[in-house]
Amino acid sequence: MLSEAGSPIYSAGSLFRHPIFLIAVIGIAARLLISPFAEVGYDSDFWATIIRNLESREGLYGLEGYYYSPVWGYILSFMSVIQELFLNIDVMGLRAVEAFPVESYTDWFFSATVTSVAFNFWIKIPFMISDLLVGYIVYRIIKDKTGDMKKATVGFALWFCCPLVICVTSISGMFDTFSVLFTLLCVVMVRKDKLFLAGVLLSFAVLTKFFPAYLIFILMAYAVVRHRGDGKAAVSLLKASAGMVLAFLVLMAPIIAEGSLSESLLFITSRAGGTDAVTFIEELVSKGAIAIYLIGIFLAIVLAFLLAGKKKDELDDSFFKYTLLMVAFVFVYPPTPQYLMLLIPFLVIYMLTQDWKFRWSWLLISLGGTAFILSGNFMLFLSIGTFTDLMSMDLIISMINWFHTPVLPGVSLMHILYNATGMIQYAGILSIIALFLKERYAGSRGGPRIISFGLPRFSSYRQPKS
Amino acid sequence: MKIDTMVLLSVALCAVVLAGELTAYGTDFHSYSADAEFGDGRISLSVTSSGSDTYSAVFTDSGTHAPVTKLYIYLDERYDEFLEEAREASGLRGTNQEYSANQVYKSLRARGFNDISICNDAELYAMLGGSGISEGLLVMSYALPESIYSGSPGDILFKWISSGGSLYWMSSPIGMFYRTGDRLSKAENAQELFFGAECVNAEDTDPALSVIDGGGLTDALYLKWNRTLYGLKLSCIEGQVSMGFSMNGYSSVSMVPFGSGMICVIGGHYDRYQCDDVSQIIASGISCYSKILGVRTGTVTRGTAEILFDTPSDDGNISVYVSIGGYYTVFGRSLRAQ
Numbered sequence: 001m002l003s004e005a006g007s008p009i010y011s012a013g014s015l016f017r018h019p020i021f022l023i024a025v026i027g028i029a030a031r032l033l034i035s036p037f038a039e040v041g042y043d044s045d046f047w048a049t050i051i052r053n054l055e056s057r058e059g060l061y062g063l064e065g066y067y068y069s070p071v072w073g074y075i076l077s078f079m080s081v082i083q084e085l086f087l088n089i090d091v092m093g094l095r096a097v098e099a100f101p102v103e104s105y106t107d108w109f110f111s112a113t114v115t116s117v118a119f120n121f122w123i124k125i126p127f128m129i130s131d132l133l134v135g136y137i138v139y140r141i142i143k144d145k146t147g148d149m150k151k152a153t154v155g156f157a158l159w160f161c162c163p164l165v166i167c168v169t170s171i172s173g174m175f176d177t178f179s180v181l182f183t184l185l186c187v188v189m190v191r192k193d194k195l196f197l198a199g200v201l202l203s204f205a206v207l208t209k210f211f212p213a214y215l216i217f218i219l220m221a222y223a224v225v226r227h228r229g230d231g232k233a234a235v236s237l238l239k240a241s242a243g244m245v246l247a248f249l250v251l252m253a254p255i256i257a258e259g260s261l262s263e264s265l266l267f268i269t270s271r272a273g274g275t276d277a278v279t280f281i282e283e284l285v286s287k288g289a290i291a292i293y294l295i296g297i298f299l300a301i302v303l304a305f306l307l308a309g310k311k312k313d314e315l316d317d318s319f320f321k322y323t324l325l326m327v328a329f330v331f332v333y334p335p336t337p338q339y340l341m342l343l344i345p346f347l348v349i350y351m352l353t354q355d356w357k358f359r360w361s362w363l364l365i366s367l368g369g370t371a372f373i374l375s376g377n378f379m380l381f382l383s384i385g386t387f388t389d390l391m392s393m394d395l396i397i398s399m400i401n402w403f404h405t406p407v408l409p410g411v412s413l414m415h416i417l418y419n420a421t422g423m424i425q426y427a428g429i430l431s432i433i434a435l436f437l438k439e440r441y442a443g444s445r446g447g448p449r450i451i452s453f454g455l456p457r458f459s460s461y462r463q464p465k466s
Numbered sequence: 467m468k469i470d471t472m473v474l475l476s477v478a479l480c481a482v483v484l485a486g487e488l489t490a491y492g493t494d495f496h497s498y499s500a501d502a503e504f505g506d507g508r509i510s511l512s513v514t515s516s517g518s519d520t521y522s523a524v525f526t527d528s529g530t531h532a533p534v535t536k537l538y539i540y541l542d543e544r545y546d547e548f549l550e551e552a553r554e555a556s557g558l559r560g561t562n563q564e565y566s567a568n569q570v571y572k573s574l575r576a577r578g579f580n581d582i583s584i585c586n587d588a589e590l591y592a593m594l595g596g597s598g599i600s601e602g603l604l605v606m607s608y609a610l611p612e613s614i615y616s617g618s619p620g621d622i623l624f625k626w627i628s629s630g631g632s633l634y635w636m637s638s639p640i641g642m643f644y645r646t647g648d649r650l651s652k653a654e655n656a657q658e659l660f661f662g663a664e665c666v667n668a669e670d671t672d673p674a675l676s677v678i679d680g681g682g683l684t685d686a687l688y689l690k691w692n693r694t695l696y697g698l699k700l701s702c703i704e705g706q707v708s709m710g711f712s713m714n715g716y717s718s719v720s721m722v723p724f725g726s727g728m729i730c731v732i733g734g735h736y737d738r739y740q741c742d743d744v745s746q747i748i749a750s751g752i753s754c755y756s757k758i759l760g761v762r763t764g765t766v767t768r769g770t771a772e773i774l775f776d777t778p779s780d781d782g783n784i785s786v787y788v789s790i791g792g793y794y795t796v797f798g799r800s801l802r803a804q
Contacts, residue, residue: 049738052794054489055496055517056576063572064738074486081489084496084517090765091520094793095690100711103673103692112673113690113793133475140472185476194473201476204483250484254491 006150020139020153024132027160031128034170036121037390038380041093044115044173047123048092051080061260068267070251071182071208072175075126083122092119096386098393102379102400107415110379114386120173127169130177135160137184138345142352144191145316151352158348158362164337164369165344171373171380174338179208183215184345187323190219191316193226195236199243207251210268211342214296214330217304218322224308225315292333299329317354321436324350324358328432335426337369347432355439361431368425375417377403498796500788504777504803511762511773511801513788518767520792522686525759525775526752528783531728533751533800534602534632536581537574539567540590542607548643548650552608555652556668558638558696561736566606566637569738573745577789577798587611594622598631598727602748606736608638612646617653624659628725632753636732636744639666639696660729665702667716667733671695674718680709681758687746688793693734694718707754710743719747721754728753742795749798750787759784766790 009015049065050073060066060073083089093115102110115123135156143152159165168174182205189198202219205212220237227233255264262269303322310318324346331339343365351358374380378399385393403414489495496516500523503510513521545563553560571582585593591613593603603626615623627633635641641656657664674692677684678700692711698720700708710718710733718733730753732744762773777784790797 048794052791052796055791055796057494057496058572058576059491063576064569064741070487071483074483074490076486077490078482078486081486081495084768088518088767090518090767091792092794095692097675097677097711100673100675100692112692137472181479185472185479188472189476192470192472197473197476200480204480247480251487254487258491 006148008149018153020156023153023157023161024135027131027135027166028128030161030166031124031131031170034166035124035128035173036117037384037388038171039115039120039383040172040376040380041114041382042109042111044120044123045093045111045113047076047173048115048119050076051083051092054080055084059254059258059260061255061258061263067263067270069207069210069264070255071204072178074251075175075178079123079126087118087122089116089118089122091116094386096382096393098397099382099386101397105400105404108379112382114382117383117387120383124170124173127173127175127177130181131160131165131169134177134181134184134345137181137188138348141184141188141191141349145349145353155348155352158351159345162344162348162362162366164366164373165341167370167373168338168341171376172338174341176209176338176341179205179212180341180345182208183212183342186212186219190222190240193223193236195223195240196243199240199245200247201243202240203244203247203251207248209339209342211327211330211339214300214326215323217300218307218319218326221304221307222315222319225310225312228312289333296326296330300326320346320350321354324432325436328429331429332433335422335429337372337425340365340369340425340429343429343432355435358432358435361428361435364428364431365425366428368421368423368428371421372418372425375414375421377414377417496796498790500790500797500799500801502786502801504784507777507779509773509775509777509784509786511775511786511788512770513764513766513773513790514770515766515790515797516768518765519790519796520763520765521771521788521790522688522761522763522792523773523775524683524686524750524752524761524787525777526750526785526787527757527759527778527781528751528753528785529755529757530783531726531753531755532600532630533753533756533785533802534748535600535751536583537579537602537604537748538583538585538590538593539570539604540607540610541567541584541586542609543586544645545607548609548645551650552638552643556608556639556642558608559735560608561606561637563606566736566741567604569741570604570606570745573741574749576796577745577749578800579745579749579798587613590614591622594626594631596626598626598629600630602632602634604634604636604744604748606637609643609645609650612644612651615641615644615653616646617641617644617651617655617659619659624724627727627729630726632728632730633724634730634732634744634748636740637696637734637736639668640729640731660724661698661703661722663702665698666731667694667697667699667714669695670714670716672713674711674713674716676712678708678710678712678717680707680719682761683709683752683758684711686761686763687743687750687752687787688789688795689719689743689746690793691718691732691734691737691739691743693737693740695734696731697733698722698731705754707756719743721752723754728755730754746789746795746798749800751785751800752787 053063054077096112096114099112138159139152139156142155182201186198186201223236224233227236327343378396384391385396404412499514501512549560615621674694689710694713694716697716700717703722705723707721708717721730785802787800789795
């Protein structure tokens with residue numbers, strides 16, 4: 001199959017015969033199968049609540065329930081109109097009395113509010129579309145950089161069939177994929193020198209979820225190097241800034257007008273301001289987090305300066321290297337699985353265009369993050385228990401209780417699972433930074449060869465001669 | 467001219483987001499309504515939705531107690547001043563009172579209850595001088611000023627309730643504290659004063675696990691908040707109506723008669739679910755004096771559902787409270803014979 005991955009796609013027929021089509025079908029099928037039945041009730045309840053608030057004409061922030069900057073809320077608003085016009089989802093969710101005992105487990109964000117199978121399915125469809133588009137952009141970037149269809153196809157697969165991406169989209173039902181999509185489109189536009197649109201897209205990305213903001217300096221540096229010598233650097237930066245400011249104002253206008261600016265920035269300010277720390281550990285985490293954010297900003301500026309010093313022919317490769325390092329550092333804290341969605345495409349692009357040994361980071365993050373999400377165990381099946389006969393609620397609750405039975409004093413299996421899987425995932429993040437440090441201080445050994453994970457289908461895949 | 471697919475894709479995605487912005491803040495895309503005709507021993511109810519929604523209609527006879535049509539929300543200007551002291555004495559969590567009051571205000575507005583005033587100490591004192599008939603007072607603070615309540619049966623608060631007012635108390639132990647000048651004082655006999663017995667759950671913070679049918683009100687009002695801390699015993703005094711959820715003999719929502727008026731206690735710390743519940747209860751106009759005549763539920767999809775309900779009489783005390791959207795209530799309306 002992999003040998004066919006190198007064949008060009010020139011028509012619908014050739015697309016259907018190309019391995020990328022099969023990969024896409026597998027990824028879509030996995031999402032369609034999982035989406036209706038698995039949910040994280042705590043989050044999906046909020047999505048339904050936001051739709052309720054919008055339909056009550058209270059905007060995004062009038063009634064409690066929306067804690068993010070506005071883009072995801074606008075997407076939900078668009079979806080609520082489609083839902084209203086064409087769908088018959090009369091029950092978005094309910095309070096499942098049989099599940100009330102789970103709210104006694106106060107260590108976790110457990111909720112007995114269960115969204116319906118139909119709502120779960122509907123809310124995750126746009127995520128799937130976004131995942132597919134991100135996969136396509138990853139494919140296009142890799143193909144553009146290497147001219148190698150095989151690599152591009154593998155890149156598509158490593159994103160679209162990445163178990164972490166599938167789980168974040170189809171189980172957690174988190175919207176980070178939109179932020180990734182806007183970020184990658186922004187990168188594409190910067191590389192195409194369409195800087196006004198790039199600025200617009202960066203605003204959309206940042207106002208979906210904040211993290212792409214760390215890339216602003218690196219993106220600016222890219223434009224500066226590209227226009228070095230042609231006297232257009234300042235104009236280019238102005239164009240990008242104009243796009244960014246204009247998009248920000250358009251997106252934020254109603255929120256500023258209704259006086260909800262502080263609510264809309266809560267996702268950022270709640271992190272930058274620390275928490276109401278009570279214990280020493282909480283204080284340490286809070287202060288440590290602020291330190292990480294500040295170091296992150298410093299690193300972003302340093303990387304931008306380093307990029308600005310590059311020659312034009314090394315610009316693109318350096319850009320993707322610094323971007324990956326930046327995004328990896330951003331998630332030193334907080335390392336929540338859905339946030340890592342932003343990391344995966346840059347990791348995949350870097351792996352396939354520059355250094356294949358980063359596959360281990362991909363593996364650790366993918367498996368660790370996936371296992372972290374699945375550590376929610378039977379909590380993820382409350383929709384099935386409430387709205388279908390596929391699994392009894394008694395079984396689900398008894399299994400949730402079983403996972404909470406202490407196996408050590410004060411420590412349940414669930415604690416162990418979350419901590420162990422969280423550590424694997426975190427090792428993946430740190431491994432990216434460690435590999436860059438090793439490369440910097442010990443020198444890179446070996447070329448960018450693509451070798452096996454131990455899986456036969458990858459074993460014959462080699463870096464083409466350039 | 468060759469169209470760049472990436473540019474096209476970018477523009478299309480931005481357009482979707484902007485369309486969402488327009489529908490969130492620009493156009494009134496969603497519409498809901500409920501109308502009723504009373505007469506000839508029946509109520510002819512119509513429920514309309516521009517989408518697909520569940521609805522419930524609760525038909526009640528309010529009896530001699532006039533339903534609440536005007537609500538005052540007490541905003542304690544010195545809430546933060548004594549919060550720590552109250553927290554130590556009672557374990558209450560505290561809340562951003564202004565935000566919470568604003569949330570209840572908006573939730574009520576979405577349910578068609580618009581006659582709401584936020585009042586401070588002086589305004590509250592002036593208000594309590596009235597008869598209290600058709601009036602409600604929502605207290606979200608842990609304490610009242612001494613001029614209103616000082617742990618004495620002769621307090622103006624009790625006079626107001628006795629004469630027909632409805633007191634709604636949430637998020638703290640009812641009547642435990644009052645403010646005297648620069649001091650927070652504890653009323654030792656609060657429960658006796660309010661209920662004539664020890665009724666309040668002061669300790670049990672666990673989620674309630676059982677549903678109280680409450681004449682079908684728990685389901686019909688889509689009550690959600692399953693906490694009984696600060697809630698009342700299920701059978702505390704005669705004439706009590708409990709709904710919501712129960713745990714160890716305590717209820718999440720209780721209404722008890724007091725003179726000609728009523729006291730309603732909503733259990734648990736402040737939460738958005740509690741906000742929804744208290745809004746449903748107040749907007750419905752239901753009290754412990756209400757007789758539930760019936761509940762009708764159904765689904766309305768991009769159209770109007772017609773419901774006919776036979777009533778025992780045509781007197782002016784019969785009303786129907788309609789809510790649309792189920793657990794995610796988007797619309798509520800209390801309808802009465804004109």
